[in-house]
Amino acid sequence: MDFSHLVVIAVSSIFINNFVLGRFLGICPFIGVSKKIDSALGMGMAVIFVMTLASVVTYLIQTFVLVRFELQYLQTIAFILVIASLVQFIEMFMKKNMPALYQSLGVFLPLITTNCAVLGVAILNIDATWADGSHYNFIESTWNGFTAGIGFTIALLLMAGIRERLELADIPESMKGTPITFISASLIAMAFLGFSGMSIM
């Protein structure tokens, strides 16, 4: 087990290729749920949780079902079904066994099925290769899912913090709401562009 790989994955998916600001995955919740810091944090936690579990499950499906029986062309269908049922299952489990957690994260769970970041991380885990041509192993995939979720949460929190201030700012009428949110996102993305100069591979 090579620990430097884990560091590379973490820095890469949190900063260099941040899911929202660098790869454009999960823009809908990024714009939709970033009005308040509280709800942004809740959404972020739910996404970290689902992304990690989705990475685990899709890796197992890919290795032991799709590759084993040479069904790789069914990848899209299999992954989206697995993710949708996983989210449904987590929701039912939480409602029954962790009512307190369900109160805070529950409302965000149904939204996650159509969050392209979850399916995106599952496919990226399978497609990504190291310099020597080897693919991510089980631990690296899971770690990638977890850190990508953290990157998503950081972007969401930054945006929510800015939008709480924007509420009080004097903005031209036609830029209010979504347009100014995109402009702010552009400025954050520009700052994150600074990380892309880092070469750690």
Added chain:
Amino acid sequence: MNKLQNFTKGFFKENPVLVLALGLCPSLAVTTSIENGLGMGMASTAVLVGSSTLVSMLKKYIPGSIRIPIFIVIIATFVTLIDLTLQAFIPSLSESLGLFIPLIVVNCIILGRAEAFASKKSVLDSIIDAIGMGIGFTIALVLISAVREFAGTGALYGYPLFQLMGIEGFKGSILMILPPGGFLTMGLILGFMQWNKVRKAKNTGGK
């Protein structure tokens, strides 16, 4: 609503990206050149037409409580079809769109049309609606990618306009091709739409 209105409403009045703000991920991620934007728009339209037709045909047999998973499977099937077709016939486009072809599955426009329109209306109406919405999506993608490609490279659809006119020196800013340019273009276009709406509301309110 007659058939023509049904067809054209998706172009501007209910444009999925610019008015309803659906399908934002692909409309930012793949719009680095008009070629990519057009390819993505057409691929999504094909999926939309296929899935809307099938959902509309099967609407009597789909139980209400599990309709969403069924819609997703139908959509995923068409996405797989398009994905394999592109890989076989247009490999260069398939490569540049990459991850975003399988991600058509989670494009909310497609699920949204299946849920809001195709599962209630007749097959013919659903096909018309799907083609109209698909064209609207393509229009939005081409608009965004035209702005980004021109500001980013000084070219339109691969043709270097300024050099063809004999003006040298305008190279464009690479920033517009990179992620910040996508957010910026989207913000400005949405701002323009809002400005237009506010202006119209003022005009009618004044009379």
